[in-house]
Amino acid sequence: MTTALGVITARSFIGEISTMFGLAEFNPSSERVSNFVKALCAQPGINCFDFLTAVTGKNCCLNASTIDFFLKNEPQPTSTKNFVHLGQTVRDGMIRKFDYGTNKNLAHYGEAKPPEYNLGNIPRDLPLFISYGGQDALSDSKDVETLLDHLKFHDVGKLHVQYVKEFAHADFIIGTTAKDIVFNKIVTFFKNQQ
Structure with a gap:
């Protein structure tokens, strides 16, 4: 992932922090997430002037009507666990199963680290x-x-x-x-x- 916003989010353990606050769903449209994104966008090196570009890359072929339609329907919520798993993948640079932590990994997978997807x-x-x-x-x-x-x-x-x-x-x-x-x-x- 080369989007600075995504990399900073992953490296800041945002998904894990959300879990600690009891958020089971990561909803980009919620007030909490909106406030968080505003704070992230204020960080040095992050330009959220064009938020879609900040997240997805420089799109070539969008127009105002397609963006308006998109923003009415997207981005969709996901479970916080999915968000955590994405962060793990970005930080580790590997496609592995979900990392529950050493003890839970031992119980769940029979090994300390989650196995890579083959x-x-x-x-x-x-x-x-x-x-x-x-x-x-x-x-x-x-x-x-x-x-x-x-x-x-x-x-x-x-x-x-x-x-x-x-x-x-x-x-x-x-x-x-x-x-x-x-x-x-x-x-x-x-x-x-x-």
Whole structure:
């Protein structure tokens, strides 16, 4: 993750602090989270003037109406545990199962540290369409390339990889060109899997 806001949030153990205050849900629309984000945005090196860009990267293909629609419906709440797990992944730089702490990990996993997810266990014949962007600050190119390295022996015809150099995270969802560049290709890919 290359978004400064996301990295600072992860390295500040914000998810864990939220849990200590009894917050089971991380709701970006809530007053508590809104106040917290304002405080984060005041930190040196964080520019939240364009909040969507601060979180997702520089999107190329959004317009005012798509952003207004997006903000009416997003961002969606998630469990605080998901938020904590994301922070663990960012801090550790590894894709592991949830870290409960040494004692609980021993009880839960039989080892002190949570095990890494074995990406090699992804079935080789599972149809996968992976589309990623060169400007995405949440799911950056390096991370996607790591995933693709684990998929290098995937069955031919079952894996389609699309790289869109100018796209950031929100462009894939609400970009004015997403239908033509991404959605239609996803539909075609899965029709070809029948």
